[in-house]
Amino acid sequence: MLKVDPTLIKDLKAFSGLEMAELELMLGEAQSSYFAKGDAFFREGERATRFFVLLDGYLQVVRTTENGEQVIMRHFAPGEVFGIAPALQRETYPANAIAVADCVALHWPNKCWEDFASRVPRFLKNAHGAVGERLNASQDRIIEMATEQVERRVARAVVRLVNQAGKKTEHGIRIDIPVSRQDIAEMTGTTLHTVSRIFSAWASLGLVEVGRQKIEVLSAHKLVTIAEGH
């Protein structure tokens, strides 16, 4: 349980447009927790009791099929709300939320949701906006899976990772979280073998530099060309 100052969080997406007084009200009810890499914020099917805002770190939302395959649904960066079952009238969490880097998150018991509905309406609006974006992103991904072949899907996944977790380096942009071939496969609906082959091909074109759980993009432009197919 850490102390959090309103000025530190006022620019986060989840809190955008909130008054200082509203932030303080929300912080007054909040708990903040540390989650080590690999920890679960919550698990699929678990009774939803709280909702979260990620302050620092990085997390994955993952669903598992009956036969044990994993599908990475999306990633969250600092500033995003997640686990907002009450916004959707849900009783349970729909997926596993796993820290892929050490994380700090604020969270509130669900009863605060109704509270904030009247006292911090802007927060709810932001959250509903986030839901809309996610629904849209899901649909984009369905279209992608339905119409694009694997190399392009992989390129898009890498572009998204670069946008969400890219750090400039000497020669390009490095993805600042450990991502394995298997992870990319679970993000794109393919196998780690196919991802490995694609990466090898890209590397020999000088497009990326890859290593153990490491991806560095040397030519973002060419990668986008593959992703978007111009």
Next chain:
Amino acid sequence: MLKVDPTLIKDLKAFSGLEMAELELMLGEAQSSYFAKGDAFFREGERATRFFVLLDGYLQVVRTTENGEQVIMRHFAPGEVFGIAPALQRETYPANAIAVADCVALHWPNKCWEDFASRVPRFLKNAHGAVGERLNASQDRIIEMATEQVERRVARAVVRLVNQAGKKTEHGIRIDIPVSRQDIAEMTGTTLHTVSRIFSAWASLGLVEVGRQKIEVLSAHKLVTIAEGH
């Protein structure tokens, strides 16, 4: 513009749990319109000005890719809200909504949304619940596309159609809207040829009876077996 009686709509999903007075209030602000088969309720990217509840008929939500391919995102049956951009802080409609049978829908200008927030809160809750279900359905479909092969995806699509538009017949269940091989292909991310081959195979197993834009399921049980893989 048709007159609509509150008792006719009180059992629809979108209005579940509403008081008679609330229904009357909503109907007072509503307009009802007829949409012929093939008409668009709204189009992708269009400025969102109103939200809808389908009273009768059947509609498809379709998105088109840059290179002209269509993907059928979902179908709506009577009783469902759609085009609820204000619930998601959206300015535009995210997709095309096309009547696949003659339809009647209620609709309201967006400004009513804020109104209903305070005066018919239950309606908003229902709508948010619907959004949650749709987000979930989208994610299920992503998983399906990522992990299942075509035959199973087609089987699932047919099962969904049966659930949403199935009519009992002498020997089985007929899908009560015209659905072409191409339509199934756009629902499952494959080609009409592959769908045709799958249907032919199923037909020769006595599982379905298919024809021009016609699907009749003779053994729902076996179809579910293919869909779920038990």
Next chain:
DNA sequence: CGAGAAATTGAAAAGATTCAACTCTCGTGG
């Protein structure tokens, strides 16, 4: 009855997966 849309089907080709063997990297513990 004719025209056009919808559907079927074979054959070839492409794309991706599966299987299997092997290599590399990194952290740990002797």
Next chain:
DNA sequence: CCACGAGAGTTGAATCTTTTCAATTTCTCG
């Protein structure tokens, strides 16, 4: 400090699924 073992990655070959191309056929509506 080095060796070793496990996890991560690579790559060839065979195989499988699905698509693509092309030629026909069937159906339905006007």
